[in-house]
Amino acid sequence: MSTKGKTLFDKVWERHVVHQIDNGPAVLYIDRHFIHEVTSPVAFKGIERRGLKVFRPEQTTATCDHNVPTLYQELPIKEELSRKQVQQLAENCKNHNITMFGLGHPFNGVVHIIGPELGLTQPGMTIVCGDSHTATHGAFGSIAFGIGTSEIEMVLASQCLIQAKPKLMRITINGKLGKGVTSKDIILYIISKLTASGGTGYFVEFAGEAIRSLSMEARMTICNMAIEMGARGGIIAPDEVTFEYIKGRQFAPKGAEWDKAVAYWKTLPSDPDAEFDKEYTFDAADIEPMITYGTNPGMGMKVTGTIPENEPNTKALEYMNFKPGQKLLGMPIDYVFVGSCTNGRIEDFRAFAQIIKGHKKADNVTVWLVPGSKQVEKQIIEEGLKDIFEAAGIPLRQPGCSACLAMNEDKVPAGKYSVSTSNRNFEGRQGPGARTILASPITAAACAIKGAIADVREFLNN
Amino acid sequence: MEKFTTIISSCVPLNVENVDTDQIVPARFLKATSREGFGENLFRDWRFDANNQPKKDFVLNNPTYSGKILVAGKNFGCGSSREHAVWAIYDYGFRVVVSSFFADIFKNNALNCGLLPVQVSEAFLAKIFSQVDKDPRTELKVDLENQTITILATGESENFEVNPYKKECLLKGYDDVDYLLSLKDKIEAYEKSRIVFSV
Ligand code: SF4
Numbered sequence: 001m002s003t004k005g006k007t008l009f010d011k012v013w014e015r016h017v018v019h020q021i022d023n024g025p026a027v028l029y030i031d032r033h034f035i036h037e038v039t040s041p042v043a044f045k046g047i048e049r050r051g052l053k054v055f056r057p058e059q060t061t062a063t064c065d066h067n068v069p070t071l072y073q074e075l076p077i078k079e080e081l082s083r084k085q086v087q088q089l090a091e092n093c094k095n096h097n098i099t100m101f102g103l104g105h106p107f108n109g110v111v112h113i114i115g116p117e118l119g120l121t122q123p124g125m126t127i128v129c130g131d132s133h134t135a136t137h138g139a140f141g142s143i144a145f146g147i148g149t150s151e152i153e154m155v156l157a158s159q160c161l162i163q164a165k166p167k168l169m170r171i172t173i174n175g176k177l178g179k180g181v182t183s184k185d186i187i188l189y190i191i192s193k194l195t196a197s198g199g200t201g202y203f204v205e206f207a208g209e210a211i212r213s214l215s216m217e218a219r220m221t222i223c224n225m226a227i228e229m230g231a232r233g234g235i236i237a238p239d240e241v242t243f244e245y246i247k248g249r250q251f252a253p254k255g256a257e258w259d260k261a262v263a264y265w266k267t268l269p270s271d272p273d274a275e276f277d278k279e280y281t282f283d284a285a286d287i288e289p290m291i292t293y294g295t296n297p298g299m300g301m302k303v304t305g306t307i308p309e310n311e312p313n314t315k316a317l318e319y320m321n322f323k324p325g326q327k328l329l330g331m332p333i334d335y336v337f338v339g340s341c342t343n344g345r346i347e348d349f350r351a352f353a354q355i356i357k358g359h360k361k362a363d364n365v366t367v368w369l370v371p372g373s374k375q376v377e378k379q380i381i382e383e384g385l386k387d388i389f390e391a392a393g394i395p396l397r398q399p400g401c402s403a404c405l406a407m408n409e410d411k412v413p414a415g416k417y418s419v420s421t422s423n424r425n426f427e428g429r430q431g432p433g434a435r436t437i438l439a440s441p442i443t444a445a446a447c448a449i450k451g452a453i454a455d456v457r458e459f460l461n462n
Numbered sequence: 463m464e465k466f467t468t469i470i471s472s473c474v475p476l477n478v479e480n481v482d483t484d485q486i487v488p489a490r491f492l493k494a495t496s497r498e499g500f501g502e503n504l505f506r507d508w509r510f511d512a513n514n515q516p517k518k519d520f521v522l523n524n525p526t527y528s529g530k531i532l533v534a535g536k537n538f539g540c541g542s543s544r545e546h547a548v549w550a551i552y553d554y555g556f557r558v559v560v561s562s563f564f565a566d567i568f569k570n571n572a573l574n575c576g577l578l579p580v581q582v583s584e585a586f587l588a589k590i591f592s593q594v595d596k597d598p599r600t601e602l603k604v605d606l607e608n609q610t611i612t613i614l615a616t617g618e619s620e621n622f623e624v625n626p627y628k629k630e631c632l633l634k635g636y637d638d639v640d641y642l643l644s645l646k647d648k649i650e651a652y653e654k655s656r657i658v659f660s661v
Contacts, residue, residue: 023626149571
């Protein structure tokens with residue numbers, strides 16, 4: 001019998017296998033299920049057609065985020081189809097006894113922001129949602145991944161999914177991060193090295209000193225974008241930073257249960273002799289503030305860099321109206337978007353505020369600041385960040401996915417350049433014809449001040 | 463779900479890599495609450511210009527090509543997990559997508575909806591593209607039972623992988639939810655030993 005150590009992923013996976021199909025995938029039990037208005041309606045139709053009720057309604061939590069306007073949320077949603085989808089979700093939740101944090105509710109927000117924020121996301125859990133960025137929750141040491149609508153139907157019907165075990169990859173980032181380098185830069189750097197499909201077929205554990213040094217918010221940014229290198233999800237071992245973050249949150253274990261939980265969570269990290277199917281190691285010192293120049297998140301470079309002379313994806317460059325060998329630093333931009341489940345947490349707005357404080361946004365840029373949730377919005381106001389933004393000429397909007405995928409009114413016009421803290425620079429992602437440049441919140445702040453692609457390190461002392 | 467049998471059909475070549483699901487169905491078309499009718503918006507922004515006029519140079523608008531098989535470049539279906547992408551491809555009339563690489567969630571979604579993702583080698587993919595270039599009516603045969611794909615004109619053939627459980631489901635038109643419901647006792651037994659911490 002092999003005595004080889006286990007990975008964090010193995011430990012969590014094994015605890016959730018209800019049944020192993022011979023020669024096939026496993027039936028995996030799901031602890032926590034999140035739903036939103038866009039991908040769930042057809043799944044509810046499916047179980048209703050079968051005459052079923054939701055099997056474990058208390059393990060599903062709903063929010064509306066993708067479609068919602070980020071101004072005047074108090075009023076009925078103007079756009080008819082969006083309004084209908086949100087209403088449909090509310091109706092489905094009511095019929096099936098599912099808790100929903102609807103528009104205006106103090107717990108409403110982007111699904112991957114509110115799960116962690118409410119303490120619903122915990123180490124050792126299996127977590128799914130009909131949304132690829134469910135990977136975010138892996139930052140807590142849980143197995144979290146996005147699923148399709150047919151799979152939502154399976155979870156609603158049985159609290160289980162049929163899943164083949166993925167291969168495991170470990171990416172270790174050694175050393176300390178340089179000035180102006182954030183977790184967004186780490187993940188953009190990794191994807192630029194591995195390409196947008198380099199993680200396909202794998203679940204990725206992120207490890208190493210540079211990862212350990214990160215806050216929970218920053219870890220979530222990394223796991224969130226694991227999907228952008230094609231991976232099923234990302235996962236980070238829980239530690240004191242994790243426990244500290246969860247402690248006292250709405251749905252976190254309390255009292256004696258808390259102690260029991262922490263004792264269990266401490267057993268989860270990968271054993272020292274655990275083996276991975278693939279390993280990569282990077283040095284934090286090599287990472288600089290990053291931007292993307294193409295139409296997939298793998299097309300990234302340092303903000304001071306030049307587009308590769310031999311860039312094979314000419315279609316992307318054409319779309320972006322860029323040339324091989326071009327330097328982007330100093331290039332005028334039109335929009336800045338700060339928000340999304342990648343960088344819409346309180347820490348992101350604090351970081352943005354630190355740079356923008358005492359400056360004005362450039363006249364040629366429109367800046368959209370969209371909190372990831374009602375709670376983030378509340379904190380922004382309470383901490384006085386909103387005043388800093390307003391002094392810089394930037395109003396604060398209301399929570400939602402907003403310009404991350406432009407399903408609501410927040411669309412970047414065709415041909416315009418947008419520096420965005422979201423996760424995807426696909427063609428048309430921020431509106432038909434929009435040109436997206438992904439960056440960290442502090443790089444976005446520097447760009448907002450200069451009205452052009454800027455190096456945030458200019459704004460940092462020492 | 464419809465049973466999947468052997469398919470012999472001409473194909474539509476889409477020689478583009480990293481086709482993401484935002485291109486397959488742009489987000490603004492995700493507002494429907496039922497799964498029918500998405501075919502109209504398949505590759506919407508590649509197919510139609512801002513005035514909803516078909517773009518002549520896009521392959522789906524080229525009457526030379528048709529069939530139940532879509533052949534696409536590497537890393538097909540990356541990006542968003544939207545199953546709508548699969549519904550759109552299926553609703554448009556495709557039953558097979560051939561590529562040298564598929565994004566994971568897309569592959570799962572496709573298998574759950576009766577759309578067969580056939581992953582072939584780079585070399586075989588190149589052969590299909592060049593054959594279709596020579597003759598747009600080139601037919602491919604996709605045999606799920608034997609897990610082979612064949613270019614009928616040249617007889618060249620390659621095996622493809624498919625998870626045995628999913629294969630069974632596709633051949634029988636069997637559905638995952640039915641299967642899971644049959645395990646209800648097992649699931650309830652599992653729940654008794656599950657690790658949970660109360661709030
Ligand atoms: S913020 Fe963007 S990536 Fe995140 S859930 Fe919303 S649409 Fe998806």
